[in-house]
Amino acid sequence: MTPPAPKGSLADAKDSKAEPAPPEGARAEPQSSPLAPPGEVLSTLRKDGTRRWIRPRPSEGRFLSGRRGVAYGLMAVFLTLPHVVIGGKPAILLDVVRRRFTLFGATFVSTDTLFLLLAALAVFLTVFLLTALFGRVWCGWACPQTVYMEFLFRPLDRLFEGSYQQQAKLDREGGGIRRVAKHVVIVAISVFLAHTFLAYFVGWSTLMGYLTTSPAEHPTAFAVMVSVSGAMAFNFGWFREQTCLVACPYGRLQSVLLDQASLVVGYDTGRGEPRGKAKKGRAVAVAERGDCIDCRACVTTCPTGIDIRDGLQLECIGCAQCIDACDAIMTRTGKPLGLVRYGARSELEGGTPSKILRPRVVIYALALLLVLGGLGGALLDRPSAKVKALRGIGAPFVTLPSGEISNQIRLKIHNQSDQSRSYTLSLITPSGAQLVAPENPIQIGAGELAEATLFVVLPRAAYAGTGELPCQLEVADGVDFERVVTLTLLGPSQ
Numbered sequence: 255m256t257p258p259a260p261k262g263s264l265a266d267a268k269d270s271k272a273e274p275a276p277p278e279g280a281r282a283e284p285q286s287s288p289l290a291p292p293g294e295v296l297s298t299l300r301k302d303g304t305r306r307w308i309r310p311r312p313s314e315g316r317f318l319s320g321r322r323g324v325a326y327g328l329m330a331v332f333l334t335l336p337h338v339v340i341g342g343k344p345a346i347l348l349d350v351v352r353r354r355f356t357l358f359g360a361t362f363v364s365t366d367t368l369f370l371l372l373a374a375l376a377v378f379l380t381v382f383l384l385t386a387l388f389g390r391v392w393c394g395w396a397c398p399q400t401v402y403m404e405f406l407f408r409p410l411d412r413l414f415e416g417s418y419q420q421q422a423k424l425d426r427e428g429g430g431i432r433r434v435a436k437h438v439v440i441v442a443i444s445v446f447l448a449h450t451f452l453a454y455f456v457g458w459s460t461l462m463g464y465l466t467t468s469p470a471e472h473p474t475a476f477a478v479m480v481s482v483s484g485a486m487a488f489n490f491g492w493f494r495e496q497t498c499l500v501a502c503p504y505g506r507l508q509s510v511l512l513d514q515a516s517l518v519v520g521y522d523t524g525r526g527e528p529r530g531k532a533k534k535g536r537a538v539a540v541a542e543r544g545d546c547i548d549c550r551a552c553v554t555t556c557p558t559g560i561d562i563r564d565g566l567q568l569e570c571i572g573c574a575q576c577i578d579a580c581d582a583i584m585t586r587t588g589k590p591l592g593l594v595r596y597g598a599r600s601e602l603e604g605g606t607p608s609k610i611l612r613p614r615v616v617i618y619a620l621a622l623l624l625v626l627g628g629l630g631g632a633l634l635d636r637p638s639a640k641v642k643a644l645r646g647i648g649a650p651f652v653t654l655p656s657g658e659i660s661n662q663i664r665l666k667i668h669n670q671s672d673q674s675r676s677y678t679l680s681l682i683t684p685s686g687a688q689l690v691a692p693e694n695p696i697q698i699g700a701g702e703l704a705e706a707t708l709f710v711v712l713p714r715a716a717y718a719g720t721g722e723l724p725c726q727l728e729v730a731d732g733v734d735f736e737r738v739v740t741l742t743l744l745g746p747s748q
């Protein structure tokens with residue numbers, strides 16, 4: 255028989271979540287209206303539907319130090335990448351308008367669908383694998399929303415408005431000039447970040463051109479800039495943690511990607527319960543108490559406003575702030591660290607630790623290896639050019655005044671290499687045919703696509719009997735590309 259789950263376990267998360275006490279410094283909940291929901295539906299929502307602002311208290315500790323280092327490193331990468339040039343090209347340039355995507359020296363075009371498909375698959379499988387192994391490690395450590403919110407915009411809150419209690423006071427009494435000044439800075443930073451973001455799509459030099467000319471000369475780019483800046487200012491200034499709680503699809507997806515053995519931030523219910531303050535006369539006798547002294551330090555530090563003791567919740571972004579907060583309390587009370595810690599759910603709930611190598615982990619890893627292998631092989635095999643030959647539009651052939659038969663061919667050559675190349679065209683078959691090309695060789699710039707119209711002229715007698723002839727056309731750049739394309743020439747059969 256399964257014993258009843260202790261208070262605070264994953265199993266009773268919903269019940270214990272029904273009436274959470276307001277965190278320190280927060281406004282008291284207003285009186286319930288007849289339409290009020292029976293329990294909490296969202297940590298940022300009061301029962302009367304008004305916003306409950308989350309003003310987390312930062313908790314210094316090993317995880318916050320580590321996340322801070324990672325966050326500032328990622329910010330530095332984001333700000334410097336648009337200036338990095340590899341082999342004469344930007345390190346990353348996602349030219350959506352021209353459908354050309356440059357990634358660390360290699361340029362892909364819209365016809366490179368296989369690479370795009372495999373790369374997208376690899377990204378999805380990596381997310382699946384990382385989530386199965388390490389839970390929401392992406393959310394807590396590397397997602398731009400968390401990185402900028404927790405290590406740029408919340409520090410700005412503290413700089414302009416003071417401690418988390420002072421911020422909560424401003425929420426109750428009105429922000430005044432300090433809050434206005436903070437929002438001005440948030441808008442300025444958002445405009446700067448939006449410009450950097452745009453540089454990934456247009457390139458730094460083009461961006462500088464936009465910045466030094468009138469918006470009337472580039473209205474679309476200006477509109478995109480204003481929209482992205484506005485969206486960032488709205489997100490980081492007002493919407494904030496609600497992006498993680500209600501807008502991000504990954505938060506929803508994680509519920510199906512996690513299992514009992516995935517690494518999550520969790521509360522050791524067996525060790526912590528029954529919780530109680532270390533005072534005489536409390537309901538929980540000192541001898542029976544668990545290690546949790548119900549100080550709520552783990553709650554007041556949570557950037558999404560939840561109580562980790564209620565079990566694993568969709569709102570938990572795995573930031574580990576509650577671990578740092580609780581470890582500080584454990585140090586002060588002389589108890590071992592790790593009442594709140596990284597662990598597998600099965601282990602945190604008192605079960606046996608699960609294996610790392612589980613079916614879903616093995617399947618995700620194998621599928622990822624397969625896709626990465628395919629992507630690597632396709633990249634190594636990628637020719638420096640693509641050639642396509644099509645018959646001309648209109649009449650299948652033309653009889654020239656000389657009596658000869660002319661077939662029109664449309665030739666498309668895409669130079670996928672990093673240098674300008676010269677492509678020479680030569681007819682292999684049929685013998686005796688004359689190739690008429692306005693330009694031969696054809697000069698094509700790096701990454702450029704060119705289209706040429708050619709004519710293959712043959713005596714009328716060559717088509718006698720069948721009315722068609724196989725044709726082989728060779729395209730070579732004299733460096734590393736040589737391709738023979740075949741098509742059928744048509745003519746009169748009599």
Ligand code: SF4
Binds near residue numbers: 555
């Ligand atoms: S519960 Fe802990 S790990 Fe989860 S979001 Fe809150 S502070 Fe971060």
Ligand code: SF4
Binds near residue numbers: 550
């Ligand atoms: S910080 Fe630790 S001791 Fe304090 S309430 Fe949270 S789990 Fe309990």
